[in-house]
Amino acid sequence: MSGSCHEPAVASRPPQAPAIVQRIALAGNPNVGKTTLFNLLTGLRQKVANYPGVTVERKSGRLVGHESIEVIDLPGTYSLNPRSIDERVAYEVLVGRMQGEPAPDVVVCVVDAANLERNLYLVTQIMDLGLPVVVALNMMDALAENGLELDVKGLAQRLGVPVVPMVARRGQGIDRLKEILLRGVPPPPAKRRWTLMPAVTSVVEDLARQLGEEVPDVPKQQRFFEALSALTSDTLLEVWKRQAPRFYQAVLKARQDLEARKVPYRQAEMIGRYGWLSPLVAEVLRRRPNAQERTLSDRIDAVLTHRIAGPLIFFGLLLLIFQAIFSWAVPFMDAIEAAVAWTGEQVRAVLPDGFLEDLIVDGAITGVGNVLVFLPQILLLFFFLGIMEDTGYMARTAFIMDRLMRRLGLSGASVVPLLSGYACAVPAIMAARTLDNERDRIITIMVTPLMSCSARLPVYTLFIAAFIPNIPVLGPLNAQGLAMFSLYLLGTTMAFVAAWVLKTFVFKGESAYFVMELPPYRAPQLKQILYRMIDRAKAFVTRAGKIIFSLSIVIWFLASFPRAELDPALVAQRQTLETWYAHARDSLEAAGASAAALAELEATYEARLAPIADAEAARQISQSFIGRLGHALEPMMRPLGFDWKITAGIISSFPAREVIVGTMATIYGVAHAGEDEIILRQVLRADPAFSPLVAVSLMVFYVFALQCMSTLAIARRELGTWKWPAVMWAYMFALAYLFSLLVYQGGRWLGLG
């Protein structure tokens, strides 16, 4: 490979030196090493924000050693005809139409040298925008491995733009690229080198003229491309509907004419560009005579997508991921919970008793804990997803599962997000970004929260252990295991039903398609995966965190106010106990008792205080807003078998499902009584308001109800609107109510109540 750069001999280079570069945009197809190059250029000091109004991330940084120059990593796209949000963002940034974002001074088009023809398609589109372009010809190593040779100089000459051969992964070529960027790049030759079929050309030229008259702001060089895009893409035409109504009408008419003449105008652009590129690439690319037809990647695929081995390997991998998320994450989650509890105690020790202390410890610190406790699972899941994405395996899972998923109204690419939902809906919803079809992505996000996540587990565990007998049913399976399995099955089945309903009734008529590249397998880069994990974790903590945090405080407030008036009996008991303790301690001290004896006394005191504190807490919550709400809503929940206590528990667990366990402990006055749930189970069983039927009804309620602020917050972020999260909450609540009603009333009718 030659390490130097080749610049074209362009005759008509503008005489004046190009303007000083201030903004560099990186564009390119997905999986070509754009992010690797971006990290190389910016040295990993990057800012991640969102483009206004959309959920696409805007990644930017400063060129190493030249702080005044901004580098932007555009989303990976196959073309500039905006068919996905990613493509729309890339397009709008490049034409300078993105709000608050002038067009870049130069575009570095990252290209996979081993897949030249398809990659150059986008390059020709960007050249047509008239922006200065440098081609970063990446993956020169892969090219050599595939037994191909490339005439880089010839390529630069034919394209008319500078071409820099690179191996971004090893940092090769970066110096040359920077040198060219800093020296300044002239705009590409004004004359288009590809030809559009004449029947379409004349129409587009006419339209370009009309567009120029109506909207003179559009730079001269961009008019042809804009007119062509409007002619061939409905989304792009819509942009002009208000801005240039006459042009809009002209395009509609031109389409009719072309259709009447049977001109394939919608493919004309592709035919024209590939018509130029195919022979061009054939001229500069040579296959070495001894090169193997099947690449290493092809041979790996023969195993990983094999009819039998393929699915087996996929399910094996899923098992491993589950195992990791369910068991490896647990010690970390426990540690976080312990750390949060410890912090709370330290703060309690410092602050004076009272309102502020409770607000900070029970409201704020617990709220932070509710957010942080998800982090281990999120990080682990993104680690695995990162490896799958980086190696190219993710595309294969979609390939393997597509047929099955399509039957259910989803696409193969929905598999990974859905299964991740068993761990936690938050990273699962974020993982749905890999779906490039908007319809499939919305459906996937909408049904993912029905997969029973790990936060439901404590709820299931408590009520199953309390009310389902541990009797054998079949072989190793017992009634408790069967109950747990049924709950998971119920949620999963309903996710598929919901997907089918959305596909059939809400998105009816919209055609979904599956056109996906299966990229070559590559060794993953650990550093990049770790960075992406941290990025996503940060996004979760900062964005979902704010909402969860504030709602946790609200819920705390609702449970703590209004203050219950004191029960004279309890006050008297507490006073008696305290007087006794003070006396006993004084006399022990006077007698010069050992520290051990004093500690024993204190332990006795605390053990006797606990039931009193529990009774006070139970009184407080019963008279708080949540308790009152529980009483007020009881008539509505009664048909499901829920009394005011369960209702209050459900309300309190709106921020996070597992909160109900703690609330029940408080309501039943056993919050301070013991470490584990055994006591809670006993009092629940002893309460006549509870029965196995009520417990089943309650668990079914938790299978469906969307009791999770993080999910709502992340869905809002990913879908860019509150509409879908609102629908999500409502339909899941409706399902929860309906199914609990069926279970409870059906059970009573069968005489199980």
Place this chain on the structure above:
Amino acid sequence: MVTLRDLRPGERGRVTGYVSDRLPPRIFEMGLLPGTEVEVVRLAPLGDPIDLKVRGFHLSIRKHEAELIQVERL
């Protein structure tokens, strides 16, 4: 009339046209255009979608779309 769907794994063909214009534009952008040579590499384990080799890279499309693409066997 032979369509891309009729090719068996290992068989090659050349695109001659389209049965309908319902095809997603992405297919054209990926270079599956009249005159393009294409090889059916394999079917997914459940028989659909299919893995194609076009212009030196692997592209996966569903049979539903494949049967709208006319080819001549090579």
